[in-house]
Amino acid sequence: MNPRTAALGQELSKRPLLGDGATGTQLQAMGLAPGACGELWNTEHPDRVRRVNQLYLEAGSDLLTTNTFGGTSFVLESHGVAGRGRELNLAGARLAREIAGDRAWVLGDIGPFGGMLEPLGETPSEAVAAAFREQAEALIEGGADAILVETMSDPAEAALAVRAAKGAGAGLVLATYTFQKTAVGYRTMMGTNAGDAVAAVIAAGAEVVGANCGTELSLEDYERLTAELVAAAAGRPVIVQPNAGAPRLVEGRICYAESAGEFAAAAPRFLLAGARLVGGCCGSTPAHIAAMAAILKS
Numbered sequence: 001m002n003p004r005t006a007a008l009g010q011e012l013s014k015r016p017l018l019g020d021g022a023t024g025t026q027l028q029a030m031g032l033a034p035g036a037c038g039e040l041w042n043t044e045h046p047d048r049v050r051r052v053n054q055l056y057l058e059a060g061s062d063l064l065t066t067n068t069f070g071g072t073s074f075v076l077e078s079h080g081v082a083g084r085g086r087e088l089n090l091a092g093a094r095l096a097r098e099i100a101g102d103r104a105w106v107l108g109d110i111g112p113f114g115g116m117l118e119p120l121g122e123t124p125s126e127a128v129a130a131a132f133r134e135q136a137e138a139l140i141e142g143g144a145d146a147i148l149v150e151t152m153s154d155p156a157e158a159a160l161a162v163r164a165a166k167g168a169g170a171g172l173v174l175a176t177y178t179f180q181k182t183a184v185g186y187r188t189m190m191g192t193n194a195g196d197a198v199a200a201v202i203a204a205g206a207e208v209v210g211a212n213c214g215t216e217l218s219l220e221d222y223e224r225l226t227a228e229l230v231a232a233a234a235g236r237p238v239i240v241q242p243n244a245g246a247p248r249l250v251e252g253r254i255c256y257a258e259s260a261g262e263f264a265a266a267a268p269r270f271l272l273a274g275a276r277l278v279g280g281c282c283g284s285t286p287a288h289i290a291a292m293a294a295i296l297k298s
């Protein structure tokens with residue numbers, strides 16, 4: 001195992017670790033059009049991607065996430081650049097690795113492939129597994145210390161991504177789902193509860209499990225969800241990365257409700273509920289992460 005990956009595993013058993021915040025909304029603030037392919041910026045505007053990683057490092061993140069959320073060949077195909085998966089993931093990992101140096105770990109980011117697996121959908125598992133494998137290999141080659149499989153709804157897809165990451169040689173895999181609030185509790189969009197969702201990625205080999213994003217979930221919801229995840233994790237570390245409040249459209253711009261202070265104040269409650277890694281998803285900024293760092297390190 002890469003010595004940095006081994007060190008990350010050891011550090012996790014010693015203290016709570018701080019992730020970073022949103023990448024997409026940061027890039028949009030730098031001019032990326034909503035809906036455009038952010039991964040292309042790993043080669044077209046590496047300075048801006050580096051800047052996002054740098055801002056989170058300075059804010060106190062222990063873990064920097066690569067700008068590769070939509071880096072499967074399936075998502076890239078929807079932007080007309082399916083053949084550039086290896087190049088764009090490799091570049092994204094190298095940018096984060098360059099900024100992280102010895103001060104942070106790099107999480108190679110893998111998001112959903114953007115469709116539905118057979119039999120519910122039309123995409124065969126083998127093709128999706130191959131896309132995840134290509135992405136994970138490039139991320140590890142580019143210097144990712146661990147792979148973060150995130151924003152998953154379908155446990156079968158999440159398990160495919162985790163297995164692909166392990167097969168590509170990842171020494172540590174984190175897997176997180178996005179949950180919604182329903183009349184019967186927290187469920188993924190596919191209707192899976194926290195216990196079943198977590199069990200699927202543990203069976204696939206994930207060392208760290210948890211939740212991220214979730215536009216309907218308040219920070220109080222996340223606190224309750226954390227307890228469910230911890231119960232399901234069977235001793236494995238749990239990571240939670242909520243959105244900075246629910247997104248609202250204000251005068252044509254997407255705004256997030258939670259201030260950095262309110263957001264950060266929830267971090268100790270997540271840790272009390274048993275989380276070992278905390279960070280932010282959509283709408284969270286370096287200011288949100290810096291506020292969390294100040295509370296966690298005080």
Ligand SMILES: [Zn+2]
Binds near residue numbers: 212213214243281282
């Ligand atoms: Zn999000």
